[in-house]
Amino acid sequence: MNDYELKFKQHSLDRMKERGINLKKEDITANYLRSMPYYTDKGCIKYLDWNNQVVYYVRLYDGSYNVETIIKTNPIQMIRNLCDAYRMLCENKYHTQNKCIHCNNWKFERICRDNLFGTCKRGDDCKYIHKKLSIKE
Numbered sequence: 001m002n003d004y005e006l007k008f009k010q011h012s013l014d015r016m017k018e019r020g021i022n023l024k025k026e027d028i029t030a031n032y033l034r035s036m037p038y039y040t041d042k043g044c045i046k047y048l049d050w051n052n053q054v055v056y057y058v059r060l061y062d063g064s065y066n067v068e069t070i071i072k073t074n075p076i077q078m079i080r081n082l083c084d085a086y087r088m089l090c091e092n093k094y095h096t097q098n099k100c101i102h103c104n105n106w107k108f109e110r111i112c113r114d115n116l117f118g119t120c121k122r123g124d125d126c127k128y129i130h131k132k133l134s135i136k137e
Contacts, residue, residue, distance in 0.1 A: 005030075005063075005064040005065070006028070006029060006030045006033070006058075006064070006065050006066075006067065007064050007065070007066045007067070008025055008028075008066070008067045009066050009067060009068050009069075011068065011069055012057075012067045012068055012069045012070050013025070015069050015070055015071070016070055019070075019071070019072050020072075021052075021054055021070055021072060023052060023054070023070075028056070028067070030065065033047045033056060033058065033065075036048055036049055036050075037082055037085040037086065037089075038085055039081070039084050039085040039088045039089075040088070043059065044057050044058065044059055044068065045057075045058045045059070045060075045065075046058075046081065046085075048078060048081050048082055048085060050078055050082070050133050053072060053073050053074060053075070053078060054070050054071060054072055054073060055070070055071050055073055055078075055081060056070050057069045057070070057071070075113075075116040075117065076113060076116070079108065079111055079113075079116060079131070079133075080108055082106065082133075083106045083107065083108045083111070086102040086103075086105075086106035087102065087103055087106060089102060090102035090103050090106075091103075105129060110128060110129050111128060111129050111131055112126055112128035112129060112130050112131075113128075115128070115130040115131065116131070116133070
C-alpha cells in the first residue's frame, strides 16, 4: 500500500458496530495496515491483524484505499489466513528466483494449534511448528 489516503466505506463502519469490533477508526491507518501480512483475493487486499483478530478488506479506488469491511476471526481462521498470505508471498516473490522461504514453515497442517491457545504440553517434543504470535490482552 502506497501513501494513498485510507477511507472507510459506511459498510465497514456498520459492520464494525454490528460485529462488536471495538477499534478506533483513527488508529487504523495506511501505515498500520502496511505493517501486517496480507494477501490478495479477487482484487481485494486482505490485511491480517493477529493482535485484534480481524481481517480488513481493502480495495483501491481512484487513488485512495477503501476499507470495504472488517471481519472478526479466531486464532484458527487467522492462522489459515496467515498461511495463505505467506504461501502467496513465497510463490510470487521467491519461487520466481528458485527459492522457497515460507512454504514449509507456513503449512497449516504443520502448525501446532494447541500452541496458538497456549495449551501445548509437548514442548520441544512437539512434532508441530510453534509460531510466536501474540494476542494483546
